[in-house]
Amino acid sequence: MALPMESPISFTNVGRSRWWQRGVFASQTAYVTLALAVLLIVMHFASPFFFTEGNMQNVAKNFSFIAIATLGVTFVIITGGIDLSVGSMMCFSAMITSMVMTGLSTPGMPGASLFVHLAADGKTVVANVPGLILVVSVLAGLGVALIVGLVNGFCIAMLGLSPFVTTLGMLSIVRGLGYVVSNGRGSFPGGPDADYFYALTSGDVLGVPMPFIYLVILALLMAVVLHHTTFGRHVFALGGNEKAAELTGISVVRVKIEVYVICALAAGLQGIIICGWLGSAPANMATSYELTVIAAAVIGGANLAGGIGGPLGAIVGCVLLEVIRNGLVLAQVSSYWQQTLVGVIIILAVLVDRIRSRML
Amino acid sequence: MASPHATAQPVLELTGIGKEFGAIRALHDVDMKVYPGEVVGLMGDNGAGKSTLVKIIAGNFPPSHGEMRFDGNAVHFYRPVDARAVGIEVVYQDLALADNLTAAANVFLGRELKRKIGPFAFLDHRAMAARALELFGELRSETRPHDLVKQMSGGQRQAIAIARTRLSNAKLVMMDEPTAAISVRQVEQVLSLIHRLKEQGVAVMLISHRMPDVFAVCDRVVVMRRGEKRADKPIADTSAEEVTALITGAKEAA
Numbered sequence: 271m272a273l274p275m276e277s278p279i280s281f282t283n284v285g286r287s288r289w290w291q292r293g294v295f296a297s298q299t300a301y302v303t304l305a306l307a308v309l310l311i312v313m314h315f316a317s318p319f320f321f322t323e324g325n326m327q328n329v330a331k332n333f334s335f336i337a338i339a340t341l342g343v344t345f346v347i348i349t350g351g352i353d354l355s356v357g358s359m360m361c362f363s364a365m366i367t368s369m370v371m372t373g374l375s376t377p378g379m380p381g382a383s384l385f386v387h388l389a390a391d392g393k394t395v396v397a398n399v400p401g402l403i404l405v406v407s408v409l410a411g412l413g414v415a416l417i418v419g420l421v422n423g424f425c426i427a428m429l430g431l432s433p434f435v436t437t438l439g440m441l442s443i444v445r446g447l448g449y450v451v452s453n454g455r456g457s458f459p460g461g462p463d464a465d466y467f468y469a470l471t472s473g474d475v476l477g478v479p480m481p482f483i484y485l486v487i488l489a490l491l492m493a494v495v496l497h498h499t500t501f502g503r504h505v506f507a508l509g510g511n512e513k514a515a516e517l518t519g520i521s522v523v524r525v526k527i528e529v530y531v532i533c534a535l536a537a538g539l540q541g542i543i544i545c546g547w548l549g550s551a552p553a554n555m556a557t558s559y560e561l562t563v564i565a566a567a568v569i570g571g572a573n574l575a576g577g578i579g580g581p582l583g584a585i586v587g588c589v590l591l592e593v594i595r596n597g598l599v600l601a602q603v604s605s606y607w608q609q610t611l612v613g614v615i616i617i618l619a620v621l622v623d624r625i626r627s628r629m630l
Numbered sequence: 631m632a633s634p635h636a637t638a639q640p641v642l643e644l645t646g647i648g649k650e651f652g653a654i655r656a657l658h659d660v661d662m663k664v665y666p667g668e669v670v671g672l673m674g675d676n677g678a679g680k681s682t683l684v685k686i687i688a689g690n691f692p693p694s695h696g697e698m699r700f701d702g703n704a705v706h707f708y709r710p711v712d713a714r715a716v717g718i719e720v721v722y723q724d725l726a727l728a729d730n731l732t733a734a735a736n737v738f739l740g741r742e743l744k745r746k747i748g749p750f751a752f753l754d755h756r757a758m759a760a761r762a763l764e765l766f767g768e769l770r771s772e773t774r775p776h777d778l779v780k781q782m783s784g785g786q787r788q789a790i791a792i793a794r795t796r797l798s799n800a801k802l803v804m805m806d807e808p809t810a811a812i813s814v815r816q817v818e819q820v821l822s823l824i825h826r827l828k829e830q831g832v833a834v835m836l837i838s839h840r841m842p843d844v845f846a847v848c849d850r851v852v853v854m855r856r857g858e859k860r861a862d863k864p865i866a867d868t869s870a871e872e873v874t875a876l877i878t879g880a881k882e883a884a
């Protein structure tokens with residue numbers, strides 16, 4: 271019976287994994303980042319135009335247009351869920367924002383008198399408080415995203431519906447609503463605040479595109495939230511073992527609703543930014559973007575089974591997709607090849623990760 | 631061992647506890663008392679009602695009938711958190727661990743230590759790792775707080791699940807088959823831990839199929855059969871043969 275219970279604890283029995291077998295280095299994200307670096311070098315030699323300032327700005331802007339939504343969907347994927355309504359959400363938020371902006375800027379529309387008045391010439395519309403219309407319309411766009419996120423979260427967490435089916439339904443519902451409110455025509459941001467709107471969405475600061483700045487801020491915020499707050503810890507726990515999360519007293523319902531709300535808000539913000547770049551919110555905007563966004567997250571290392579993922583992976587996935595698209599254009603390859611290649615990369619990325627985890 | 635607790639207040643007292651799932655009567659009229667510093671073995675075949683009883687005490691679902699008192703006060707649990715709040719800790723059979731998190735993260739799951747920076751609360755990684763290492767030391771488990779649970783052995787996982795119960799000053803620790811999936815040496819460790827809990831006045835309920843474990847650590851054994859309590863006697867007054875007979879139904883009651 272008497273085993274040497276009092277002997278000092280040694281870790282001789284327990285192997286320690288080396289630094290390159292742990293943490294970020296052992297993740298799919300690391301491998302894909304490496305692949306991206308190789309690709310960048312190849313591109314540099316393949317095309318003299320690739321590393322020019324203009325092209326880099328283009329790349330930075332283009333991937334930022336999907337990366338913010340990818341950050342959002344990564345939250346959902348880490349909990350083991352999925353959100354297919356991202357693309358429709360982008361469109362609907364953009365549409366609501368531009369419609370509210372135009373509406374509030376049209377004298378005669380209900381409530382507009384609070385925000386604008388006509389100048390002395392009887393034609394020019396002048397804002398009562400410059401920027402107020404912009405704030406209200408962006409909040410309206412994010413507000414509808416909040417509602418959609420809450421409905422998604424309620425159906426999934428409280429009613430126990432499958433995330434796939436719920437958000438597939440929501441994809442259709444939100445897209446349909448977009449056609450309904452705009453009569454299928456889409457909408458345009460207008461009025462006295464439209465210039466601010468364009469400056470904040472498609473402008474740049476010292477040559478750095480605005481969407482890229484938002485992306486960096488949000489990604490840093492996400493990294494802190496995921497790894498240094500209770501909420502982030504619970505998001506990972508949910509993806510690792512939902513039953514355990516429940517038993518240890520984590521409010522699973524609340525965390526689930528929160529991730530779907532975050533995802534919808536990120537998509538909404540992304541839609542509003544794209545709208546500023548396009549100068550309009552057509553009713554078919556961002557169609558099937560949900561697939562691009564999910565593909566980017568998965569390429570970057572988020573695991574659809576849950577429990578793994580992060581902002582770095584999300585961004586790397588988006589950059590990789592954009593560099594390939596950009597590279598194919600520079601190489602004058604038909605852009606139809608892009609989709610095929612993206613599919614190959616998704617499978618390759620997951621395959622490499624599988625082979626690596628078998629070898630360790 | 632004649633009842634040394636005749637005057638003491640039981641930490642847990644069940645009166646007439648019953649549970650029905652639709653037409654199925656899983657538990658019928660169970661009375662039971664557990665005293666501080668006592669180790670009670672709960673035995674029975676599959677479907678005897680052990681798990682149902684444990685889940686009621688752990689707050690997974692409320693009983694259909696009967697009353698539960700903890701520390702002399704009537705209690706009603708609707709969620710596991712309610713049971714934990716009064717001082718009941720459970721080591722689940724599947725251990726309830728998240729594979730993708732570290733050992734320390736799992737120990738503190740649901741009650742993370744936080745550090746305030748301005749209006750925001752951040753995880754206190756250092757404090758949690760230090761406390762987890764301390765607890766693993768107490769359990770004499772070679773487990774590093776920063777290692778992922780994914781890569782750990784059955785014994786290490788067990789140690790993490792047990793370390794959780796030591797975070798708060800639990801008065802009753804229930805262990806569901808803690809020795810089912812681990813090595814001989816680790817069984818000794820778990821049993822010695824149960825002794826340690828007992829020394830500190832913690833009541834332990836050990837749900838186990840392993841007769842030697844129950845006879846090694848328990849003061850009292852409760853046998854369930856077909857949803858009813860068939861026996862409740864001091865370990866000194868019974869034998870493995872008798873308990874086996876009670877479990878299988880060869881002997882109706884004792």
